[in-house]
Amino acid sequence: MNLLLAVPPTFWVAFALAGAVFTFIGSLGLYRLRDFYTRLHGPTKATTLGVGCLLVASALFFSVTADGLSLHEILVTLFLFITAPISAHLLAKAALHRKLPSLTPPPEIDRNVIT
Numbered sequence: 001m002n003l004l005l006a007v008p009p010t011f012w013v014a015f016a017l018a019g020a021v022f023t024f025i026g027s028l029g030l031y032r033l034r035d036f037y038t039r040l041h042g043p044t045k046a047t048t049l050g051v052g053c054l055l056v057a058s059a060l061f062f063s064v065t066a067d068g069l070s071l072h073e074i075l076v077t078l079f080l081f082i083t084a085p086i087s088a089h090l091l092a093k094a095a096l097h098r099k100l101p102s103l104t105p106p107p108e109i110d111r112n113v114i115t
Contacts, residue, residue: 012064015057022050035103036095044088052077 026047033039059073 012057012060015053015060019050019053019055019057022046022053024050026050036100037092037102037104040088040092044084048080048084051080055080 023046026042026045026049029042029046030039031042033042055073055077059070059077062070062073
């Protein structure tokens, strides 16, 4: 007997709904936040979690309805969780290099402290 058949449909429906909510919150943050640095958090935090939940729900659904495990979604999720922080880091470094203005003032640096 397939162990995934014991998973009730509400389990992957809950993952799909959670993914939709997180993705919506991330896109809303991208729309509502005012400067580049705060806009980075919308797609990299909430949307990554939302798409991850949607992919887990898809993997569960297709593993139950098809003959065997669906590993495509798991590989896409892994790729997403690896590349999203790296791309956000590179975007932030490029913005710092171009000296994009931020809404928050930079921290004061004490020149007397030796690190």
